[in-house]
Amino acid sequence: MRALPDPVASRAVLVGVSRYTVLEPLPAVANNLPVLARALTGPTSWNLPAGHCTVVAEPDTSRDMLDPVKEAAEATSDTLLVYFAGHGLLDGRGELFFGLPRSIQGRSYTGVTYQALREIITDCAARRLVIILDCCMSGRALGLMGGEDLLADQAEIDGSYLLAAAPENGRALAPPGETHTAFTGELLNVLQYGIPDQPRGLDLNTVYHHLRGELAAKGRPTPQKRDRNTAGRLILAHNQAYRPAAAPARPLTETDWPDPDDCPTPLAFLEALAEMRALTGLSISAISQRADPPLAPATVSRLLNATTLPATWKTTSRYLAACGLAAVQIEAWQRAWQRLRAQEEEPTSPESPTPDAEPPRARAWWDRLAGREDRWQR
Structure with a gap:
């Protein structure tokens, strides 16, 4: 069954790094953040209260990036979305870390490791987690054990969805002259204009398959995903291209x-x-x-x-x-x-989970991925 998140009990943290001192700058990333924030706080998507969507632009240190994620995770009982756009880098062991303005390839201590982000999300009590990574090598976060063409569309826990802009060993694109990065640009098109011949509510799986087809048709890196069961049924956007059918094709059940x-x-x-x-x-x-x-x-x-x-x-x-x-x-x-x-x-406090809120549901997923890391082929 498709479901919308409760905006009062949900949060989004959007992180973007566009300015780098050593690495190539990514000006399109700076354009991604405000437009994506407007979409998530508007009626075409989750309609989050403005204070529930945190934009972290050009974080200078690891704490600048991760503290807002931790704060959002502690305040979320329904759905937490974390988005990162910028350089995705590899350390000496071939593990993914996120580039900060002064990051250097191969030196994870100059950026934010994926492990650090995972540790925060492990303790999150949100019922559903959505992680969107628009960076090179973002497929590493999926825990794949084969090459970039071996997509494992499976996860370890209900309610978790990880969407990566590039394969395990692939590069994400920020095409020169374009306003947005290739992946986020297509995502914003879906949020703003919808997908013809699709339902009124666009769930994550529908959005993923559309992005994959559109980007592949343009010869650009194809996104990857990892989810389990109901996570892909979470609605991300109201379909602006939706047109009701003239009549049902069969008797409704x-x-x-x-x-x-x-x-x-x-x-x-x-x-x-x-x-x-x-x-x-x-x-x-x-x-x-x-x-x-x-x-x-x-x-x-x-x-x-x-x-x-x-x-x-x-x-x-x-x-x-x-x-x-x-x-x-x-x-x-x-x-x-x-x-x-x-x-x-009788409104309830938006900052306090209900007494019978579910315990953290993401731990098994991230812990299993952690246990497999030393077996991954980078």
Whole structure:
């Protein structure tokens, strides 16, 4: 089931290094950060509060880069996204480290090791982790044991997704004259313009396969990923190119409908209602006539274009029945509506995980990767 992160309980940290004293400068990286931040805090993506998306531009020291990641990890109970763009370098043992402004190839102490980032994320209590690395050699972070053409699309723990811009032994690109780096430029196109002929919500797997196809067609490095089970179903963007089908290709079943339990916010709930009408292939007018008793088209339109939950349940119930949901399904949606209404009336602290929050879920993944490092062929 596809799911949106809860913006109140989620965080993003975007790190970029564009200015280097020894290595080649990467001016496009500086352009990546503000645009990606606007996307993640806007309605086309996660709609994070501005204070939940931290931009770390040109960190001078390891602490400058990692302290914001640790702070975000400690404050996150739903989804944590960490993005790095800059030079990806190898130390004397062939292990990945991230280039800081004064970094030197082969000397990991001049940058930030991948191990240091991993140690922070190991202790994160977030339910889901998304790591995006737009740097050379970023495929090293995947723990691959073969060459760059041997993609292992498997991870060790639910809820973890690592997206690397380049293969294990490959280079990421910052093409001269282009505003953004090659990988992040394609990612921003997806966030801003969507993907034609894809669902309303673009999950990580859909975005990954699109990026891979687009970049390969342009002769550029192809991204790699590592995930497990439900991690790839996390929605990254609302598809701006989405167009509802004229009619369903087959009778809809219970599993075709959005799941109310995957609606952590009122906005997600309302977007799921709109997705239902799209799945039916019926117009607003047709849905209105199918309701019992009929609803005014303007009433349905207001419901589907609302930005806050309806104060009463009756209209939503009639709308769901008109879409074709059974009584037991409508009851599940009513419970979700009641849950979200209660959250609006009694907001919880965004900085404190709930008492029954899940324990850190990433430890097994990172620990297994750590255990394999000395076997990796760099």
